[in-house]
Amino acid sequence: MAGTIKPRDARELRQAVEWALNEGVTLDVRGSGSKLDIGKPMRCDQVLDLSGVSGIVDYAPEELVVTLRAGTPLREVEALLAQRKQMLAFEPPDLGPLLGRAPGEGTLVGTIMGNFAGPRRLSAGAARDHLLGFSGVNGRGEAFKSGGRVMKNVTGYDLSKLLAGSWGTLAVLDEVSVKVLPAPDQTRTLLLLGVDDAVAVKAMCAAMGSPYEVSGAAHVGDRTALRVEGFAPSVEARVKGLRDLFPDAKMEELGTLESRAFWREVRDAVPLGADADDAVWRISSAPSDGAAVVARIKAAQPFAKAFYDWSGGLIWLALPARDDADHQVVRAGLLGHATLIRAPEKVRAAVPVFQPLPPALAALSARVKDSFDPKGLFNPGRMAGV
């Protein structure tokens, strides 16, 4: 059982990494640990627990930016923003229950490290699009920063993009600045009823290509959901416009509160209805390919369950437990990427969790990793295969 080292501030964090470098100790870097079970299983010498480096550093609502420490719980950030009617527009999911944990445990920085995003990914971007800057420690034990606290910044390489989605393998962050946006006044959801997958994908793509600023497009079962948000008169007009797009469809509408509950469930992959021992995949493809991807998988694995977000471009997939998690079936001919979000440790050890890269890209990614963490101290092997 590895010991835990728990720094209380940026200085101690740097000391901890310096110590690890000197001792040749590998680190399992975690915030709250809510996403521990995503990625390749690791064998680390020590746990580096960031939950002690926590708290809001600065929040400037009129600047649309919040600065916080790495261990700050996501729910604390969201509660703060809600007081000023603002939000993290990329809708950070809470995958706790999907992963067999309690809800509401994650940190914002953990969400950023997985580059997660909810339904609004379509119109507002992912975590990567909202990380304005950070400071942290690289694998040489050096404190460094990138980006800033302003909206527009092209000074030097955009290392924020690289850190978002790096699963803690490049650097240990101590502080981030994140863009925030006004929360919508009202939300309305138009449900198209009795729609099959192929028709649903066409309908979602048509809605996304309409001028009605759809901020969520999901397909669950035989219902296709289109979300419209904003100021009341605008929401009213846009919902009407959307209805007119589908003159022959059977429709229902959800109001603001029902909509919020519905999209929260979509965000957290609740509609997947995965059984406790199912393997769960998250597939990103071109939206228009979504239904075909699922049809191909279902042809090989009839017990597959799936639902669509991001206009068909995000597929949540549950497959009956198998030693290889059907990874070849899932990835065969896929133009995009598939991540095995949930599977037992021995399955994750055996199959590529992240989408395998072509050799030139894999070699380049390895050199990039090396440029931050040459001794492989941080989360060794977590993204193996990438």
Added chain:
Amino acid sequence: MQMPPLDPDILARRGEIVAALKAIVPGEGVIDDIDSMRPFECDALSAYRQLPLVVVLPETVDQVSAILRYCQDHKVKVVPRGAGTSLSGGSMPVGDAILLGMAKFNRILEVDYANRCARVQPGVTNLGVTNAVESEGFYYAPDPSSQIACSIGGNVAENSGGVHCLKYGLTTNNLLGLELVLMNGEVVRLGGRHLDSGGYDLLGLMTGSEGLLGVVTEVTVRLLRKPSTARAVLLGFPTEAGAADCVAAVIASGIIPGGMEMMDKDAIQCAENFVGAGYPLDAEGLLIVELDGPAVEVDYLVARVEEIAKGRGATTCRVSRDEQERVLFWAGRKAAFPAVGQITPDYMCLDGSVPRGRLVEVLGEIRRMSRKHGLRVVNVFHAGDGNLHPLILFDANDPDELHRAEQFGADILRLCVRVGGVLTGEHGVGIEKRDLMNVQFTDTDLDQQMRVKCAFDPDHLLNPGKVFPQLRRCAELGRVVVHHNKIPFPDIPRF
């Protein structure tokens, strides 16, 4: 502007290098006589000029790959160039480097409306993308003011912005995929029509890397549906503070306008004399607020913005009545640079970003510096996102004025960093701000960035002399210092 010393060995081998390039790119794709190379001697930062070693204009990805592999093998430097509209000298030639022009990559390969994206070659102009999809009601959102001329490949290199960034993001938020050629000739594809990446987000890293990491040969851009309505509101304020307060109040009220621009009194006057847009000449600060979306939403937001502006003491408040008037309101702002060009032999355009809350203080300080340096300054800026464009007026024929203008510009950028901002919001570092990078970054910050560069280009052959004040050798950067006096760090809690 100090550039790296020329390598006499490369200069001596020029004939051999030209012959090798001609073997890769047949016909007129290699330009090696001095007169024909003249048009390439500078980009839009035209105060600095330099002839390249030779110009090569490839037409295929295979040619780009062969050129880069040759350059890597023979240690020849390469400067990539799109349309040459960089305001920071990002594509300025280097005397012992090949200038690799991508202008012949000018085709739109595919438009995919279902997935709202287009696959284009890097030499296509920014406006060319919008023009190609406009008939179907779509557009490409980032709109730098050079959009008629600037290329998509250049936009990727610089992470270009425009007046609509606050709502629609910069280039980096509007890309789905890239194909690029690495310095070793390898061709790599990033992204595609899907969102995000399964591995490291190299697409995000490439965007804004100023041509130092690879040469982009294909770009997949996101297309957006054109808003059905757009209206502009012209707001004049008796003080700059009033205008700045109004910007903050609009955003605090939950409105993100499509664009929100501010001009100071001198800029208002210059633009009005040049275009006759009907700007209020008595105002100290002018805002142009553009609201877009469905007509009812725009009407609703216009009314709210008017109300907020009046509460902040606006003395002029005009709403565009039709498309013609909206375009007229913008015409003055869009012509602000040439308008300033009418009243001065030369001007220097700066590009710092600051937190919006410090805007008024920064403007006051810029005026004080203007008196100190004895040079006039005119201010236009993207107020919504705190991106300043102070224009320093000077005469380049007077060496002392040029020198003072450079000093003044550097002072403004230092001020931006001091108040919590950055050196450049959208124009890039290039050669222009290269030597100020240490104001914003520590040596450690810059070393980390250079190590990333080493992962792509271990011999520093790609776009040398740009972005980094001093390039350190990759071998030296790669060393890991391990302190052998082992420290236990007993003061950190452990379990």
